[in-house]
Amino acid sequence: MATDAIQRRLTVSRGIRLEYLTVGWNILEGAIAVLSGIISGSVALVGFGIDSAIESFSGAVLLWRLHAEKNGQKADLLDRRALKLVGTGFLLLAVYVAFDAISTLVTREQPRRSFIGIALSLLSLVVMPLLARAKRRTSSELNSPALHAG
Numbered sequence: 001m002a003t004d005a006i007q008r009r010l011t012v013s014r015g016i017r018l019e020y021l022t023v024g025w026n027i028l029e030g031a032i033a034v035l036s037g038i039i040s041g042s043v044a045l046v047g048f049g050i051d052s053a054i055e056s057f058s059g060a061v062l063l064w065r066l067h068a069e070k071n072g073q074k075a076d077l078l079d080r081r082a083l084k085l086v087g088t089g090f091l092l093l094a095v096y097v098a099f100d101a102i103s104t105l106v107t108r109e110q111p112r113r114s115f116i117g118i119a120l121s122l123l124s125l126v127v128m129p130l131l132a133r134a135k136r137r138t139s140s141e142l143n144s145p146a147l148h149a150g
Contacts, residue, residue, distance in 0.1 A: 012069055013070070023063065029120060029124060030052030047096070055093075061085040087149070
């Protein structure tokens with residue numbers, strides 16, 4: 001039994017590290033996207049940066065959840081709260097994406113090229129799946145739907 005508790009604590013610590021990496025990546029990605037989007041005049045790239053901010057919010061919620069468990073709070077109650085907050089963040093993201101898509105269609109905005117944006121997108125195609133896979137494995141070990149969703 002003590003070994004299970006120790007293993008869970010180690011897994012929670014791994015989850016915390018993964019979430020710090022995720023939030024750090026999303027902040028960096030968002031800042032680069034917004035800045036290069038403003039410079040190049042690309043609303044889509046600015047939108048990509050706003051998406052990163054919403055994902056950072058979800059990561060912050062999951063950090064709260066994991067730190068609270070590490071400090072002795074009940075995991076199942078934390079998970080339900082965190083899942084609702086992460087879900088709200090993704091709902092806001094969906095609303096934003098819909099708004100951005102509609103406004104782009106209405107204004108007939110043409111996409112603008114940004115080499116920084118292209119490089120950032122390619123790098124994200126490598127980084128994000130690796131983080132997601134590690135977080136899925138950790139969420140499975142913790143039996144955490146919130147971590148799995150985020």
